[in-house]
Amino acid sequence: MASETETNNAANEEALRREIETKLRAGLETEAMPRADSHERVQEIIARLRASDGSLEAKLVIGGFTLEPVVHEGIEQACETCMYYLVHRKWCELPELDLPVEPKWSCRLWRI
Amino acid sequence: MANLLWLQGGACSGNTMSFLNAEEPSAVDLVTDFGINVLWHPSLGMELGDNLQKLLRACVSGEIALDIFAFEGTVVNAPNGTGDWNRFAGRPMKEWVRELANVAQFVVALGDCATWGGIPATAPNPTESQGLQFLKRERGGFLGPDFTAKSGLPVINIPGCPAHPDWITQILVAVATGNAGEITLDEFQRPKTFFTSFTQTGCTRNMHFAYKVSATEFGQRKGCLFYDLGCRGPMTHSPCNRILWNRQSSKTRAGMPCLGCTEPEFPFFDLEPGTVFKTQTVMGVPKDLPAGVDQAGYIKLTGAAKAAAPAWAEEDIFVV
Numbered sequence: 001m002a003s004e005t006e007t008n009n010a011a012n013e014e015a016l017r018r019e020i021e022t023k024l025r026a027g028l029e030t031e032a033m034p035r036a037d038s039h040e041r042v043q044e045i046i047a048r049l050r051a052s053d054g055s056l057e058a059k060l061v062i063g064g065f066t067l068e069p070v071v072h073e074g075i076e077q078a079c080e081t082c083m084y085y086l087v088h089r090k091w092c093e094l095p096e097l098d099l100p101v102e103p104k105w106s107c108r109l110w111r112i
Numbered sequence: 113m114a115n116l117l118w119l120q121g122g123a124c125s126g127n128t129m130s131f132l133n134a135e136e137p138s139a140v141d142l143v144t145d146f147g148i149n150v151l152w153h154p155s156l157g158m159e160l161g162d163n164l165q166k167l168l169r170a171c172v173s174g175e176i177a178l179d180i181f182a183f184e185g186t187v188v189n190a191p192n193g194t195g196d197w198n199r200f201a202g203r204p205m206k207e208w209v210r211e212l213a214n215v216a217q218f219v220v221a222l223g224d225c226a227t228w229g230g231i232p233a234t235a236p237n238p239t240e241s242q243g244l245q246f247l248k249r250e251r252g253g254f255l256g257p258d259f260t261a262k263s264g265l266p267v268i269n270i271p272g273c274p275a276h277p278d279w280i281t282q283i284l285v286a287v288a289t290g291n292a293g294e295i296t297l298d299e300f301q302r303p304k305t306f307f308t309s310f311t312q313t314g315c316t317r318n319m320h321f322a323y324k325v326s327a328t329e330f331g332q333r334k335g336c337l338f339y340d341l342g343c344r345g346p347m348t349h350s351p352c353n354r355i356l357w358n359r360q361s362s363k364t365r366a367g368m369p370c371l372g373c374t375e376p377e378f379p380f381f382d383l384e385p386g387t388v389f390k391t392q393t394v395m396g397v398p399k400d401l402p403a404g405v406d407q408a409g410y411i412k413l414t415g416a417a418k419a420a421a422p423a424w425a426e427e428d429i430f431v432v
């Protein structure tokens with residue numbers, strides 16, 4: 001049985017998830033390309049995230065979030081298969097992102 | 113009684129420290145219970161100066177039978193192949209190594225530096241270091257690919273940075289008590305009894321590996337260290353999670369990634385910035401996959417495992 005705090009947290013997370021969806025549907029331009037193909041590129045993007053103001057928009061733009069999975073070089077890069085994705089919480093656990101997500105969303109820091 | 117001589121080349125003394133911490137059997141047990149006579153050791157030997165030179169010469173001449181020659185550290189060849197950067201007992205250490213290896217019944221390389229060159233041999237290798245019979249994966253090393261000790265065995269390699277204390281003492285006991293015939297070696301001349309299974313074998317994080325839940329910080333009790341923090345446990349041959357360190361823990365149990373220090377390539381990627389404690393990926397897929405797994409299989413397995421992951425796998429289930 002979930003506690004009241006847990007229920008409230010889940011509700012807050014869901015509200016934030018819907019807020020992200022709304023921003024992306026409204027046409028927020030994110031840097032979905034180029035993907036973080038190499039270690040150097042990953043580090044570069046992570047460094048930008050760390051240097052940013054940490055706002056929701058900065059995370060979405062620099063991370064390159066999309067509402068659909070990106071298929072890159074034949075590999076579908078959906079949140080649901082990413083190492084940072086927590087299935088039950090529907091959460092991206094990468095410390096620099098730390099956001100609620102949906103399984104079929106995608107970002108360019110995807111890694112399996 | 114088996115005579116043991118232990119010398120140290122380009123080294124940090126880590127394997128000596130490890131040896132002195134051995135428990136099963138201990139360094140003292142080697143002498144009192146297993147008939148090993150320590151002729152000399154850098155931290156235990158009594159002889160100095162002329163007396164040490166006499167002892168070494170007596171070993172080389174055969175006046176003193178040398179049963180086990182143990183070597184820790186790299187063979188230093190710099191500068192320009194002379195070995196003068198590592199002089200010992202009046203001459204370059206490498207000259208003693210050559211002569212002593214040629215008269216020993218068994219030659220045992222202790223730790224990464226003596227086995228494959230380790231950290232000193234990392235590019236650009238300014239000390240021109242070599243392991244006794246390997247330089248990284250390349251067979252040969254200082255003694256050459258065809259070297260065998262008088263017993264007929266090549267150098268017995270006990271890698272690690274450092275080697276686990278009990279790997280060292282157990283192999284020394286096996287050799288000293290006439291059981292060397294039971295030591296079978298793998299392609300890198302490591303005793304199979306220690307280096308056939310993986311570091312991951314016995315890892316307490318295997319359920320997180322199975323369900324593809326990643327640790328994202330050092331010391332985190334939840335999550336597997338392979339996916340993000342560069343752990344090499346799934347492709348490193350060592351018993352670190354079977355024969356525990358200090359009898360109670362291991363790197364991965366403490367939340368630190370395995371560095372793969374029992375493999376010839378250690379330190380991996382020549383220690384380039386950003387390569388340590390970070391899983392190297394190409395298009396989001398790890399460059400180095402668990403031994404025997406291909407990329408397509410890895411992606412399929414990961415998708416299925418994540419989909420099946422139970423909620424508890426995403427939580428910290430360990431209670432202090």
